[in-house]
Amino acid sequence: MRYLIIKIRNLYVSIVENIKSVKKVMIFLIILVSIYHLIDAATNYKFDYFIQQEIYLALQVLAIVLIAKLFHYLFGKWYVHEYKRELTQLYVVEKLPRSVKWDGFRGVGKDSTVSGISKVLRVDIMQRNIEDMEFIRIICYPYEFDKLEAYLDEKHVSLMTNSKNRFFSLFIKMMTESNCFIKEAYSEDFVADDHLKELYAMRKNPDEEIIDKIMFKYDDGISKQHFLSLLIKYSLLYIRTNYLPNYIVANQPYMEDKGLTAKMFSTDFTNIQSDQVKWAWPIVGGVIILETEADAFYPNVGTKGSAMKSGTRNFKAFFRHLMGEDSVWFQIGQRAARTEKSLRELDQAFITIIEQSKIPGGEKRIFFVQRWLSWIEFWMRHSIRKKSKEKQIRRKSKAYQRIKRLKNDGYIYVDMKIARSEESGMAEEMTLKQVLSYDKPIYENYCIKLCFKMTDVYGGYNTHYLEAIAEILANKTTMQFQDVPNWDPDLILKKHQIEFMNYPVLNEMAGINKTKGKKGVNNIEGTKKEAS
Numbered sequence: 001m002r003y004l005i006i007k008i009r010n011l012y013v014s015i016v017e018n019i020k021s022v023k024k025v026m027i028f029l030i031i032l033v034s035i036y037h038l039i040d041a042a043t044n045y046k047f048d049y050f051i052q053q054e055i056y057l058a059l060q061v062l063a064i065v066l067i068a069k070l071f072h073y074l075f076g077k078w079y080v081h082e083y084k085r086e087l088t089q090l091y092v093v094e095k096l097p098r099s100v101k102w103d104g105f106r107g108v109g110k111d112s113t114v115s116g117i118s119k120v121l122r123v124d125i126m127q128r129n130i131e132d133m134e135f136i137r138i139i140c141y142p143y144e145f146d147k148l149e150a151y152l153d154e155k156h157v158s159l160m161t162n163s164k165n166r167f168f169s170l171f172i173k174m175m176t177e178s179n180c181f182i183k184e185a186y187s188e189d190f191v192a193d194d195h196l197k198e199l200y201a202m203r204k205n206p207d208e209e210i211i212d213k214i215m216f217k218y219d220d221g222i223s224k225q226h227f228l229s230l231l232i233k234y235s236l237l238y239i240r241t242n243y244l245p246n247y248i249v250a251n252q253p254y255m256e257d258k259g260l261t262a263k264m265f266s267t268d269f270t271n272i273q274s275d276q277v278k279w280a281w282p283i284v285g286g287v288i289i290l291e292t293e294a295d296a297f298y299p300n301v302g303t304k305g306s307a308m309k310s311g312t313r314n315f316k317a318f319f320r321h322l323m324g325e326d327s328v329w330f331q332i333g334q335r336a337a338r339t340e341k342s343l344r345e346l347d348q349a350f351i352t353i354i355e356q357s358k359i360p361g362g363e364k365r366i367f368f369v370q371r372w373l374s375w376i377e378f379w380m381r382h383s384i385r386k387k388s389k390e391k392q393i394r395r396k397s398k399a400y401q402r403i404k405r406l407k408n409d410g411y412i413y414v415d416m417k418i419a420r421s422e423e424s425g426m427a428e429e430m431t432l433k434q435v436l437s438y439d440k441p442i443y444e445n446y447c448i449k450l451c452f453k454m455t456d457v458y459g460g461y462n463t464h465y466l467e468a469i470a471e472i473l474a475n476k477t478t479m480q481f482q483d484v485p486n487w488d489p490d491l492i493l494k495k496h497q498i499e500f501m502n503y504p505v506l507n508e509m510a511g512i513n514k515t516k517g518k519k520g521v522n523n524i525e526g527t528k529k530e531a532s
Contacts, residue, residue, distance in 0.1 A: 009082070041053075081359060099316070100329075100347060103336045110353050112356070113457065116450075116452040118290060125286040130241065136233065142186040145234075151181075152238050156239050162279060175195075175228070176192060180195050182195075199228040203226070244285070245260060249263045249265045254461045265289065286323070286326025289330065290330050290332070292332040296338075300340050337422045349419065349420060353414060353416050354416055355414075357413045358411075359413070373399045408458070409455065411452065413450070426445065432449075432450075498510045
């Protein structure tokens with residue numbers, strides 16, 4: 001049934017996308033029918049019948065148009081939005097670069113867009129990890145995976161390490177203790193030590209002739225691996241999937257999933273040439289790094305080459321080698337060109353958010369809720385008993401919340417430009433279908449429109465997280481907003497006002513030599529006295 005619904009939806013979307021051609025075909029058919037009626041009337045001399053048939057035809061066309069409009073309003077347009085959302089997910093997974101600088105004006109929707117894209121990538125990484133595990137279960141047929149998973153569940157704390165060598169040692173110990181979790185059907189003449197020796201032999205040189213005699217090996221035509229090598233990957237993915245659910249590391253408070261906040265980012269994780277380096281990355285499974293305000297935290301002015309000295313530049317150059325091919329690094333700022341060049345030049349793309357447009361959801365249900373609200377307000381006006389009135393007030397509150405929830409179940413469209421350098425020029429307008437149809441990378445600049453559910457992009461992050469700095473600064477001073485002086489009514493700039501504003505260039509122009517104890521707002525009392 002679901003398959004049939006998807007087919008109907010896709011057919012309707014195709015009609016909407018080719019609506020101009022559909023209209024031309026409809027007009028052509030109407031003209032053909034009218035010509036037939038005219039010929040029939042002329043042949044039989046029944047012009048009254050011709051007029052009657054044309055009226056019927058006009059009514060039929062009008063009915064079809066009204067039904068189509070109603071269907072589009074009630075169902076069709078949501079089919080289109082959902083279809084575009086699915087295309088967006090395909091684009092993000094298949095075409096979007098994995099190392100990107102995002103920029104745009106304040107409030108244009110950078111954080112919300114990256115939030116939506118990150119959640120799509122997170123789901124994709126998780127799904128691919130699960131698919132890899134399912135594939136390994138199929139290939140590695142001689143092992144008892146239920147027993148292996150039970151062992152991993154019991155010992156997962158000791159197995160959670162970020163060192164491949166350490167995990168390999170623990171894995172060998174696990175295999176030795178459990179007879180390699182071999183099935184009973186293959187246990188006859190099975191020796192765990194010999195099985196492990198085969199693993200060592202294949203890891204040392206997978207091309208030796210002796211390896212052809214090994215039965216439990218995986219050969220994909222390119223490389224050969226012992227089944228235990230796949231079992232190592234399975235164990236790592238099982239622990240990652242079940243006990244390390246975080247995939248997003250962010251430098252702002254971020255809700256990765258319901259009830260799950262993201263891991264906190266630290267430059268100690270990327271400053272690999274620093275004495276304070278902390279290597280906390282998981283061995284497998286992929287990581288999505290989100291850094292907001294990148295142009296402020298990695299400025300292209302001031303200390304030159306700081307990213308080179310700390311090792312952040314080298315980490316970024318090789319981060320997919322170090323953390324796996326599934327890893328992603330997004331940096332967000334107001335201007336990509338303000339970011340330190342040594343980091344900027346390593347990005348695959350520079351994406352500018354142009355604008356966002358919202359399509360509120362739940363139109364049909366909101367219509368009925370609003371009718372219900374009208375009744376509630378009617379009874380509130382005419383209710384005599386206080387208890388009854390309070391009941392209607394509660395209902396009104398719930399109805400307003402219901403309307404808000406329904407609206408937030410809508411869609412949001414994001415117009416953005418993808419460029420290969422921060423100094424991008426003109427960009428071609430492209431559709432998601434066009435981009436997805438390319439079987440090779442697109443090197444030209446292009447503009448595209450993405451579609452997300454509002455719930456995908458909002459509520460998962462705190463875009464005002466730096467307001468905590470304001471609280472810290474507020475606790476360091478006794479000055480309040482009411483203490484800030486107003487401009488004089490004559491609107492003439494005076495010396496004490498220049499001193500109060502404390503612009504270094506303006507002070508120099510006015511010949512004001514500020515002492516350490518009399519700067520800016522610290523000189524507020526003197527400013528008040530001079531003003532009086």
